[in-house]
Amino acid sequence: MTQPESAPAASCDAxxxxxxxxxDNGELAPASAAGWQVAVRAMATYAxxxxxxxxxxxxxxxxxxxxxxxAEWMTSAMAxxxxxxxxxxxxxxxxxxxxxxxxxxxxxxxxxxxxxxxDDILRRARECLDNGALPVASEKGWEAALCATKIYADAMxxxxxxxxxxxxxxxxxxxxxxxxxxxxxxxxxALTLHQAAAYCTVYPHxxxxxxxxEDINAIAELASIVQELAAAGNRTSGENV
Numbered sequence: 238m239t240q241p242e243s244a245p246a247a248s249c250d251a252x253x254x255x256x257x258x259x260x261d262n263g264e265l266a267p268a269s270a271a272g273w274q275v276a277v278r279a280m281a282t283y284a285x286x287x288x289x290x291x292x293x294x295x296x297x298x299x300x301x302x303x304x305x306x307x308a309e310w311m312t313s314a315m316a317x318x319x320x321x322x323x324x325x326x327x328x329x330x331x332x333x334x335x336x337x338x339x340x341x342x343x344x345x346x347x348x349x350x351x352x353x354x355x356d357d358i359l360r361r362a363r364e365c366l367d368n369g370a371l372p373v374a375s376e377k378g379w380e381a382a383l384c385a386t387k388i389y390a391d392a393m394x395x396x397x398x399x400x401x402x403x404x405x406x407x408x409x410x411x412x413x414x415x416x417x418x419x420x421x422x423x424x425x426x427a428l429t430l431h432q433a434a435a436y437c438t439v440y441p442h443x444x445x446x447x448x449x450x451e452d453i454n455a456i457a458e459l460a461s462i463v464q465e466l467a468a469a470g471n472r473t474s475g476e477n478v
Contacts, residue, residue, distance in 0.1 A: 313337035382427030423459025
C-alpha cells in the first residue's frame, strides 16, 4: 500500500476551518470548494502530487478495506466537488461531508504517523474540536478511552476486545484505584461522546463545543490514571517473572 510522505494535517487544518467559516456564513459553494481542496491535498500527500486522484482513492480504499470507512469518506469528498458546479447540497449536508473529509485527513495522517497512545488520539480529538468537527472530535475521544482501557487491560491480563469489554474494565478500574470518582467521570464522558457521535446526525443538538471539550478533558484524566496503573502493573509483572 502506498504510504504518505508526510502528515497533511497541518496544511489542511487551516483550510478546513476556512471551509466551516464559509459554511457558517451561508457561502455553500465556496465552502464545498475548500472542502474538496482539502481532500485533493490529502490525497496528494498520500500518493504524490502528480498522482491521479481517482486512482489514488482506489488504492487507499483497497488498502484500508475492512479497517475504515474510507470509501464513504471519499464519496463525500467527491460530492463536495460536484457541489461546486451543481450546488445540490444543503448546509447540513456540506457540514457532514466536511466531517468526512476531516476523517480522511486523519486516516492519511495516521498512515505516516500512527498514534501510539491515548494521548496521541486525544491530540487528534482536540485538533478536530478546534476545527469545529464535533462528531469527529467525539469519535476520537471515545477511541482514546478505548485505547487507554485496553492498555490497562493488557498490563493486568484482563480481556479487552473493544466496546464489549469497556464497561467491565472501567468497573475494575473504579474498584482498584482510590480515584474512582475521576475514573467514573472519564468513563461517563467517553460513553457520552460515543453515543453523541453515533446519533449526532439525528440529534445535532447533542453536540456543543464546550461540552465536547469537557468530556475530552475528562477522558484525558482517565487516560493519565490508566497509564499510571498500567505502568505499575507492568513493573509488578516484571518483578514476579
